[in-house]
Amino acid sequence: MNKTTEWWEKVIEDLLMLTPQQYRESIKQKIKSMNDMFFSNRSPRFAIIGRRGAGKSSLINAVFGKPITKVGAVLSETMFGTWYKCSDVDRGAIEILDTRGLGDAKNGKPEDSMQVLRKSVKDKCPDAIIFLIKASEVDSRLQEDLNQLKEILKFCKIEYSYDIPVLCVVNKVDELMPIEVPLEDAEKQENITIALKHLESQFNLLNISTIKFLPICTYMRFDQNGVVLTDRRWQVNILVDYLFEILPKEAQFEFARISQQKEVLAKMARIIGTVACTTTAAVASVPLPIADLPVIAGIQIAMITAIASLSGREISQQTVLEFIGGVGASFGIGMALREAARAIIKFLIPGGGSVISASIAYAGTYALQEAAIGYYIYGKSIDEAKKMYQNSKEEKEKS
Numbered sequence: 001m002n003k004t005t006e007w008w009e010k011v012i013e014d015l016l017m018l019t020p021q022q023y024r025e026s027i028k029q030k031i032k033s034m035n036d037m038f039f040s041n042r043s044p045r046f047a048i049i050g051r052r053g054a055g056k057s058s059l060i061n062a063v064f065g066k067p068i069t070k071v072g073a074v075l076s077e078t079m080f081g082t083w084y085k086c087s088d089v090d091r092g093a094i095e096i097l098d099t100r101g102l103g104d105a106k107n108g109k110p111e112d113s114m115q116v117l118r119k120s121v122k123d124k125c126p127d128a129i130i131f132l133i134k135a136s137e138v139d140s141r142l143q144e145d146l147n148q149l150k151e152i153l154k155f156c157k158i159e160y161s162y163d164i165p166v167l168c169v170v171n172k173v174d175e176l177m178p179i180e181v182p183l184e185d186a187e188k189q190e191n192i193t194i195a196l197k198h199l200e201s202q203f204n205l206l207n208i209s210t211i212k213f214l215p216i217c218t219y220m221r222f223d224q225n226g227v228v229l230t231d232r233r234w235q236v237n238i239l240v241d242y243l244f245e246i247l248p249k250e251a252q253f254e255f256a257r258i259s260q261q262k263e264v265l266a267k268m269a270r271i272i273g274t275v276a277c278t279t280t281a282a283v284a285s286v287p288l289p290i291a292d293l294p295v296i297a298g299i300q301i302a303m304i305t306a307i308a309s310l311s312g313r314e315i316s317q318q319t320v321l322e323f324i325g326g327v328g329a330s331f332g333i334g335m336a337l338r339e340a341a342r343a344i345i346k347f348l349i350p351g352g353g354s355v356i357s358a359s360i361a362y363a364g365t366y367a368l369q370e371a372a373i374g375y376y377i378y379g380k381s382i383d384e385a386k387k388m389y390q391n392s393k394e395e396k397e398k399s
């Protein structure tokens, strides 16, 4: 994101130079808060509780849709109790606190393990806890794992005065009886429901609240080049959606980008778009003849850049300007002339003119948001994006 941030900051600096001195500071503040939201993101952080072989590494691969950490078929190979990153150069990273089986002999004495864990939670607060369990093991040694979950929740509460959301994920449901049938099979679904009910009752007994009990399948197989050979993922998209919803806003951007799940990307794009729409409307309603135009343009460029970079590519100023030209939103002379007329109206009818321009600014930014979602996220052609731009603009201007 750094290159993107750099050029955008330069654009804003230049634009602010065109703004009358007395308004520069307040506009700069507005843009800054928006800038923070667009570009000051951090990686999402999940604590995963799951025994050896529950599918912790597979879960991460399934979320990315590609091999990220080595999936251990034979040996337990993930580090215990310390934060580590699972990252992809193009998309970003997820920070994982792996707290698998405290009883595992490899972890040394349980009390030492608890010490390590407490320190890790103190270092960083997990955004969510994923309690991951094999479907075929929901009734074995569950007590131990739930006590561990309670301990972690207790540390977090003491450290952060906050109840970390817990998602209970039941993995490998394909291994439930009957094994050879597809997941949709009625008998298999029945067995999935039984496993979930059992878990739910155990959580209730210990008074542990969860956001959701979700059955999934994370199985994927790749060749050495990371090409997908088998993909048996089931409901991983639903898990991604839940995780996205419970993340704090500064971690949502990177998570959406990592998942490359279109509905989640579009959700994120609309969060960004709403901020841009209201900011452009706010700038437009300040009685600033003409000078608000470059600032509005700057905000719109920033919004498009942020939406474009959700698609996982590094975006240049050039490609964003090409998109704007392509959908026919004129930022050049045409708009400046139209806006000059608007500024005169504002000047003649103070207040009245502003109302019009705020709603026009809102509609224009909204239309660009929708066109950018179509083009960058859903891979529509530039002509289709142009139609989306025109339709959305008309629709908003009418409302």
Ligand SMILES: Nc1nc2c(ncn2[C@@H]2O[C@H](COP(=O)(O)OP(=O)(O)OP(=O)(O)O)[C@@H](O)[C@H]2O)c(=O)[nH]1
Pocket: 050, 051, 052, 053, 054, 055, 056, 057, 058, 059, 070, 071, 072, 073, 075, 076, 077, 078, 100, 171, 172, 173, 174, 175, 216, 217, 218, 219, 220
């Ligand atoms: N049948 C089936 N197998 C799965 C599924 N998810 C993962 N596996 C397999 O289960 C095995 C263990 O998965 P891992 O992801 O390595 O489990 P882990 O929790 O990271 O294990 P450790 O790091 O050793 O604690 C691997 O052989 C995976 O291929 C699933 O949904 N169904």
Ligand SMILES: [Mg+2]
Pocket: 056, 057, 058, 070, 071, 072, 077, 078
């Ligand atoms: Mg692992």
